[in-house]
Amino acid sequence: MKKELSIFWFRRDLRLTDNAGLYHALTNSKSVLPIFIFDNHILDKLPKDDARVNFIHQELTRLNTHLSNKGFGRIGLYQGKPLDVFRSLIENYSVSSVYTNKDYEPYARERDTCIEQFLTSRDIEFKLVKDHVIFEESEVVKDDGKPYVVYTPYMKKWKSKFTQQCIDPNPSENYLHKITILDVPSLSIEDVGFTLSSQHIASYKVTPKLIQEYEATRNFPAQDATSKLGPHLRFGTVSTREMMRRAIAEDNEVFWQELIWREFFQQILWHFPHTKDQAFKPKYDRINWRNNEDEFKRWCAGETGYPLVDAGMRQLNETGFMHNRIRMLVGSFLCKHLLIDWRWGEAYFAEKLHDYEMASNVGNWQWVAGSGVDAAPYFRIFNPTSQIQKFDKQLNYINKWVPDFQELTYPEPIVDHKFARERCLNTYKNALN
Incomplete structure (x- = not known):
């Protein structure tokens, strides 16, 4: 006879304490199987040494070690399309309900609608809980x-x-004894198709x-x-x-x-889910971006000839982190000085930033481009040289990330600031009038 249980689906909530969805699953069920799905739809787009996938795997391993030490059941690790995983789970277990914490991104909403329709057709409750x-x-x-x-x-x-x-708090940690003890699958980082990353995500x-x-x-x-x-x-x-x-x-x-x-x-x-790839203010999609690929590559590599911009990009490439003040500067520089579409920058950050979160990333990129909600006016153009005086007067940040900035090998500025400013103002005016 199949074991009767509820499922808790971990996603962007990798903790056992004060976890709202896990708390509701544990307190409303006799037995709970926690799972995590390495979703191919997401993984297939990532570099194979992605530090974030490594981080997720390390955190799941840590949680399972904690549960094992307490003598409780484990989190089952699965890979594939979520719908296929749930088809398999309900074949193997008598599932009464599935709990998970809400995710508000467009793909997540589509995925959850699909899972809910499938589970409802099998008389299984799908319970989405606010936690994030x-x-x-x-x-x-x-x-x-x-x-x-x-x-x-x-x-x-x-x-x-x-x-x-x-x-x-939702004291989920008080009910972990309800996690069912089953022989659930375990996956190594290699099983998921990834390799160990040279970057690591720092503790907060x-x-x-x-x-x-x-x-x-x-x-x-x-x-x-x-x-x-x-x-x-x-x-x-x-x-x-x-x-x-x-x-x-x-x-x-x-x-x-x-x-x-x-x-x-x-x-x-x-x-406004369309803002992930369309301007919140539609007229900003009329901007005639230059989108010069060579200049974009120089921006990505931190070789623009503007030391504070380059320091930020080199810090990002090496560590997966960039200071927030510098994020505004490099974003403004890409959109306003180089007239490169904010979506190019957003996609690069999505690949590199350890803390990439679509809502904040899109929101902040549209902010610097002037196209988003509560955005900086289009004529606000950061001067990447005077910003040094304001925020890195002693050059400590620049010296750390661009030690070559006073060498003969350091590139000339990719564009003159005054020229770039005028070009930007004219391009924006032509699009917005």
């Missing part, structure tokens, strides 16, 4: 029900709706001191003053609720509002 954000979808909207497209009023409404109850650092000093230090790339929290929120190795609790405990508005920015972009992508 504090407020989702249409929970923070204008009084007329329309979504906010400007951050500040969104943030104010977000705070007006917020109560301490919103960040109460969210100390009271970092939060308290965040506003004063966050703009200076030479200082190790950022939390490195991005990948951990992206893959859910830490609970968003816990990070909100820490920010509020330190009474730091700036750090708290950075977390709210993330939710702002999540709801923008939810309401």
Whole structure:
């Protein structure tokens, strides 16, 4: 006779503590089989030494070691198309329900609709749980029900709706004994078709001191003053609720509002999924991008002849991380100085950034291009030289990542700033008028 159980499907929530979907699965079921699916639709597009796939595999291994040490069941690791995996699971087990935490990206929504239709046709409940954000979808909207497209009023409404109850933990860790003990598949990183990466994802650092000093230090790339929290929120190795609790405990508005920015972009992508590859302001899709491939390659390689731009790109290529202040500069440089389509830059970041999250990446790229919600005006063009005076006056960041910037071998500037600025303003004006 088939074993009767519920399934919990791990996705971007790789933790056993304060995991809302896992908590609901464990407290509403007698027996739970946790699974993770290495989805070929996603994996097939990635380089075979992708640090993020390595990170996911390492985290799943760590969780399974913890469960084994406690004498509980394990997370089953599967690979393929999610629909095929679920077909196989319901053949082998008597599945009463499937729980998972919501993912708001367009592909995830399509995938989940497909899985829900399949499971419902087999009389199996598919339960999607909010976990990744504090407020989702249409929970923070204008009084007329329309979504906010400007951050500040969104943030104010977000705070007006917020109560301490919103960040109460879901103590999933107290019910792990309900994870069923079964002989479930295990996969090595090689089994998944990947190799070990030379890059690794750093631990996050969210100390009271970092939060308290965040506003004063966050703009200076030479200082190790950022939390490195991005990948951990992206893959859910830490609970968003816990990070909100820490920010509020330190009474730091700036750090708290950075977390709210993330939710702002999540709801923008939810309401306007077309923005993943179309301008939020349609007239910006009329811009006559130059899209010079040689210049794009030089930008990617950090060989533009502008040291602060090059430092950011070399840091990204070597480590999978780039300081947020520098992300704005390199993004603006690509779109405004080189007149290269923001989608090219967005795709490059998607391949390289450890903390890549579609909502924030698209939102920020459209911001620098001027085409997005609450965007910088098109005539705001960062001067990549004067930015050094503001944010790397001692050249510590540049010296670290572009040690050759005073050598004869260092390239001449790819374009003159004044010329590029005029060209950009004329190109944008022609498109927008």
